Amino acid sequence: AQSVSQHNHHVILSEAASLELGCNYSYGGTVNLFWYVQYPGQHLQLLLKYFSGDPLVKGIKGFEAEFIKSKFSFNLRKPSVQWSDTAEYFCAVTPRGSNYKLTFGKGTLLTVNP
């Protein structure tokens, strides 16, 4: 079974700082990778996803993530965060072809101070 590790439980940044949230997965085969965001009091929304092709994927609101297969990683980045990016971020993985179950990491809470 696959698993997902998010190393940072809570990250606190000032506006305009750069962001990188770590995500590593454990699975021997090919995977689809996702980042979801949950703003305070809201439901999860898809931020970006990787299925194949260019390992650097761009999502909404200036976020991007890079898939590094050799490191089993899919880190989320943003060059300059805003106060409105305050949210909880979840990395998720599903084995390619299974198409039935996302396995989520435990989430990273990002607080951006104005």
Next chain:
Amino acid sequence: DADVTQTPRNRITKTGKRIMLECSQTKGHDRMYWYRQDPGLGLQLIYYSFDVKDINKGEISDGYSVSRQAQAKFSLSLESAIPNQTALYFCATSDGTPDTQYFGPGTRLTVL
């Protein structure tokens, strides 16, 4: 996502009571899922359904049951609620290929 709705949005109940949470979707997706979210634990899959006649247990199905009444409706029941079922419950849908899931607004359940 407004295409996935959950009712109720908040519910407070007592230990031993039967509770039903409902999920409806207008996205036309065949696949539907129920998750619970606990602080610091992320989302855990309770049940999932690939179509009306296909129901599968997830990671933490004990104490829960589901009903897929139609393609658009997937209900989660707690037959006899207990306090450690206090959590935020999310319904999600997907069209399966590839498996991008779309989440409802959540139901905050408190069991006293």
